[in-house]
Amino acid sequence: MSEVKQLNVVQAINQALHDAMAADPKVLVLGEEVGDKQEGGVMGVTKGLSTAFGERVRSTPISEQAIIGAAIGASLGGYRPVAEIMLMNFIAVPMDMITNHAAKLRFMSGGQTNVPIVIRTMTGVGFSTGGQHSDYLEAWFAHTAGIKVVAPSNPDDAYGLMRAAIEDDDPVLFIENLPTYWTPGPVSFQKVKLGQAKVALEGTDATVVAHSRMVVEALAAAKTLATEGISLEVVDLRTISPWDRATVLASAAKTGRAVVVHEAVKQFGIGAEIAAVIGEELWGKLKAPVQRLGGAFAPVPFSRPLEAAFAPTAADIAAAVRKAVTA
Amino acid sequence: MSEVKQLNVVQAINQALHDAMAADPKVLVLGEEVGDKQEGGVMGVTKGLSTAFGERVRSTPISEQAIIGAAIGASLGGYRPVAEIMLMNFIAVPMDMITNHAAKLRFMSGGQTNVPIVIRTMTGVGFSTGGQHSDYLEAWFAHTAGIKVVAPSNPDDAYGLMRAAIEDDDPVLFIENLPTYWTPGPVSFQKVKLGQAKVALEGTDATVVAHSRMVVEALAAAKTLATEGISLEVVDLRTISPWDRATVLASAAKTGRAVVVHEAVKQFGIGAEIAAVIGEELWGKLKAPVQRLGGAFAPVPFSRPLEAAFAPTAADIAAAVRKAVTA
Amino acid sequence: MTSNHPKPDAATLLEIYKRATLIKQNDERIIKMMKAGKLVMPYYSPRGQEIIPSAISVSLDDDDYICTIYRGIHDMLAKGFPLGEMWAELAGKVSGTCKGKGGPMHLTCPSKGMMVTTGIVGSSMPIATGLGWAAKLDGKGRVSVANFGDGAANIGAFHESLNLAALWKLPVIFVCQNNQYAEHTRFADSTLVDKLSTRAAGYGMPGVTVDGNDPDAMFGAAKIAIDRARAGEGPTLIEAVTFRFNGHLLGEAGHYMDKELYAACQAKDPMPKLRARLIAEGIASEADLAATEAGIDAEIEKAVDAAMAAPFPDIVELKRDVFAEEIA
C-alpha cells in the first residue's frame, strides 16, 4: 500500500494484524477476549480477526502462563503467534515463560530452535486504574538477553513496528500506550525495521530521548521551548532493546545536551542505560550533564492529583532542557 | 554476642535465622526443602530450624506463587516470614506476587498494611548449571518501588544483613551467591543496617562499586593493581535498593574515577543507574568516564569456557581501572 | 440440601437482607454519581451478587480475614467496611481508607479483617492462604476467606493455593463467585467442567457448588465451611453460582452478553425475592424494610457528602508508604 490514511493506534495495530495474517498463514493471535465473540479485545484491537481468520485467532481462559506457553510452543511448531497480555502489570504472571523460555530457547538450543512470537501489552497512567494496572515495565525485558522490546509513540510506527515484529525471528515485546490509543495520525503502511530510532523533531540545542507517550510530551515541550528560542531535538527510540545507539549518540553529540525520559519509575529504569552510555561515549564532549526524568519511585497512585504527578510532563521536560541549556 | 567466629556464608545465614527465630516468635521460615526431613534446604542453609522451631518452619510443595503468597498473607497477619525461592531464576514464577503485591500493599493501602517478609534466593555462575539456573536478576527488583534488595559479599554481612532484613518492616529480597557460599570469614554477629554501603578497601586512584561475588573479584583486582602502584578503593554496595548514594559519590569524588561492576547482564543492569548518577552528580569532577562491567548480553552458557567468559573477572576489573587511570 | 444443613434463623435472614440491601443501594448510588460525572474510576459492579457475602459474613467476626477483588465492594460492605472511608477512597480523597492512593481496586480495612483487595486475577487466593497460615499459628479460631471469580479459577495461583491450604489444613474458605462471565468470556468458553467445585477433589479438599443467590443454601454452605475451618479441619472450596447485572466494567456496551441468559437471571433477581420472602414469612413488615432501606440511604448520603467535601491528598504522599521511612 502506498496510500496514506488517518488512523488511530487501535486501528493501525488492528490493520497490521489483519495484513500480517493475510500475508502469512502462519500468523496466529491468542489472548483473553481477542475473539469477536468477546468483542475483539477489551479495546477492540483484535476486532474482526476471528471472523476473518477463524481458528487462527483464539480467545483463552485467564491463564497467562498458558497463553505465553501456547505461543512459545506454537512458534516452535512453525507458527508466528501474537499473544496479548491484556495489561502490562499482568506480564509478571507469565514472567517465567517469557524470560526463562521465550528469551532463551534459541541460545540454549545452540540456534536449533527460535521463538518468533510477539507479546502485545498495554499500559500507561491516566485512567485512574491505580497500582496494579498502570506500570511501564520495559526495563525488566530490556535487561533480558534474547527478547526485543518495542514501544511505538504514534499510529504509523505502531503499524510498521507491528508488521516488523511479527516478521522478526525472535520474541518481541510490543508495548502499547493506552492514553494515546485513540489519537489519530497518518499511517503509511510501511514496515519499520526494529532497532532503529527516529528523529521525531530536529533541533540544535538539546536532545530528548524518549519512547511511547513520552515522545508526545517531548514534542509538546519542544513547542513551548521554541517560543523561548530553544531548539529541541526529539529522538523517539521506538525499539528499546536492542536500542539505536548510533542515532542517539549522534543527536546528543550534535546538540551537546541530553535528557532521557520515560514514564516508568526513574530509578534503575531504561534511561539509566542510555544516560550511562551517552556519558561514557561522549565523555568531554557534552555541554551539560545528562539528565533523566522518570516516574516517581512509587506504585502508581489512584487519586487524580497524585496520578497526574507520577509521570514526567511536557513542563517537566521543558524545565530539564532549560536547566541543561543554562548549565 | 561480642565474640567473633570464623563461619562461611551458609553457616552465617543459618545462625542468623536461628538467632532471629529465637529472638522473635513471629519469625517464620518456609520454602521448598527447608525442613530437616528434607535435609534443611538444598544447601543446608535452613538446617536445624524445623527441629528447633517446629511448625514455624514449613517445607512447601513446588509452588512458588503459593510460597510468596503464604509469606505475604502471614506477614499481613502479624508474622515475619523468611521465604526461600531456591534459585534466583525461579523468582520469575512468583514475580506477580512479589512486584504487584508484596512491594505495593503498603502504598496501595495508604500505609494501613505492610509486608515484612524476606525472600531468600541463591544464584551465580560457576557450577555449569546453564541458562535457567545462574542469573542475577537484582535489576528487576531495584526498579520496583516498595521492595528492598540486599546482596552480601561475605559471611559477616550475610549474618548482619539477614538479621536487619528480618527486622525490616518492608519486603526484602536477599540474594546469596552460590560459589562463595563456603568461603569462611570472621562473623561478628552484628546487625548491618540496610541501605549502607561499606568501603571494603580504601584507596586513592579509582573506585570500584560492586556487590556480592564481584566484591571478591574487585578485591583480587586491587591486589594486582597495588603491585603496579595503583591504589584501588572498593565499595561494597551491600544494599542495592535503596542504595547508598552518599558513600558511593564520596568515594568517586575522592578518587575521580569509577568502575561499576556486576555479574548480571551489563545492559540495563543496576550499574547503569549508579553510573548515570555518578556522571550527573559529579559532572566536571571526574578524571575519566565512568565505566561499567557486567555479564555478557546472553543467557548463561553451560560449556565451561563460555561460562567462565560470561561474568567480569578480577582481570577485567583491573584492566578497566588501568584504562581509567591512564585516561 | 440435607436436613442437617444449617439454616439461617429469622434474625439472621433479616441481617442478610440488611447487608445485601446496603450493597445494592450503595451500588446504585455509585452508578448515579459516576453517570453524573462526580466520581471517575473503573467500576466493577457487584449488583446481583449481594447475597453471597451477606450470607457468608453473618458467620464471620471482625477478626476473620477476607481478601477480595476489584469486584469486591459487596464483600467489603458485608464485612462491615466503613462507608465514609470507602466513599472518600473512591473519590481519591485523603480521608479515604487508603488516603486515596489505593482507589476502588485496592480498598483495605484491617480493623474489619479486610486485608487485601486486588486487581490481579487470582491473586486473592495465595494471600488469603497466608492469612490462613497466620490464623492457624495464632490458634484463636480465626478463618480466612478468599473471594474470586469463575475466570480466576483457571489461573495457576488457584491450583497452588488450594493444594497448599489443603496440605497444611489451613482455615481458608475459597469462595468462587461464579457469575458466569469473566470479562466478556462466557464460563463455558473458559473450561470444560460444569462445576468448578469438582476441582476440590484434586487437592483432597471438600468442594460444593451452591446457588449463591439463595440465602439458605449460601448461608449453610458457608457455615459448614467456616465451622470446619475454625475446628482445624482445613479448607473448603465453595462455588457460589450467581450473575452480575451490570456487566464487567460499568459503561461497557455489553454486546457480548447472552441476551436470554441475561433476561432469565434478571427475572430471578435475588433482592426483591428475599424482600418478598421476609414479608411473606412475617420476619419483617413492608414498613420495617422501607425504614431500613431509607436508613441505609441516609447513611450512604452522609458518606457521599463527606467524601465530596474532603480534600485530595498532598503530592508528598507519593513519597510516603513506599517504604516505612518516607522517601527522601
Place this chain on the structure above:
Amino acid sequence: MTSNHPKPDAATLLEIYKRATLIKQNDERIIKMMKAGKLVMPYYSPRGQEIIPSAISVSLDDDDYICTIYRGIHDMLAKGFPLGEMWAELAGKVSGTCKGKGGPMHLTCPSKGMMVTTGIVGSSMPIATGLGWAAKLDGKGRVSVANFGDGAANIGAFHESLNLAALWKLPVIFVCQNNQYAEHTRFADSTLVDKLSTRAAGYGMPGVTVDGNDPDAMFGAAKIAIDRARAGEGPTLIEAVTFRFNGHLLGEAGHYMDKELYAACQAKDPMPKLRARLIAEGIASEADLAATEAGIDAEIEKAVDAAMAAPFPDIVELKRDVFAEEIA
C-alpha cells in the same frame, strides 16, 4: 486393565527393552564418567524410570513432539536423540547438539521432535500445549508429549496447561512421572491426593494412574492416549508411578530417603524383570540380549570418545544465537 487395553506384541516388547537398555547403560556410563571427573555437570539420573518413555515412544514418530525436563535423558533417548550429539553436549563441546551452550538441562533435537528440555519445574507443560496447538493446526495427526514429575504437578503451570489443552481439544499427552520424590520431598508431603490423575476430572480430561514400570500397562495407557490425541479427541493425563534409584542429583547424600521404600523399589527394578520376561516368553534368547547390550555399549563408547576428543566452542559463541543476528 480391561481386555480391550492395547498390549505390546513381542516385537514391540523387545523394542521397549532395547530403548530402556540404551537408557540404563547410557546412565551407567555417564555416572562412571562423572565419578572419574571426566564429565562435570549437574546430573539427574533417570535410572529406574526407563520403561516409561520406552513404552510411550514406540507409539510415536519423529514428527511427534516431546518436551521434557532436567531429568529427561530417558525421554530423549527413547525418542531417538542421537547419542553422539548428546555426549558432546554433556561435555560442553561445540559438536554438541546445542553447541555446548545448553548442556544437560537444555538438550534439544528438533529433527527427533525433542523440542524443549527445561530446568524450570512445570514449564514443559505450557510449551508442550503450544506444540499441541501447532500440531492441531497442521492437521497431520501429530501429537505432543509433556513429561514432568510429581512435584511439578503442584505448580500453577500444570493447572493452566491442562485446562487450556482440554478446552481446545489439543493432541497433548501429559505424562507425570511420579517417582515418589521431588528433590528431597516425599510425594505425600506435597499433596493430600494419592493419585494425581484425579486432577484430570477438574479439566474434563481423562486421567489414569498406571504402573510406569510395567511395560504392558504403560504401553497400553500411552497408546490409548496417543490414539485419542491423533483422532482429535483431545488430551489425556497419565500418571506413571515409578521410582528413581540414584536420588535427585547425582552425588547427594540421600539422608532424606525412606530406606524401606528404597529397598522395596530396588527389589522391583523393572530392567532385570523385563529382561527375564523376554527370555521366559521366548521373545529373545540370553545371547540375543547380551549381543544387543554389547552393541549398545559400543555405540555409547563411540559417542563418548568423539565427545571427549571434540573442541570446546569459541568465546564468540556468547554473541551468537542470542538473537537471529549476531550481537555486535
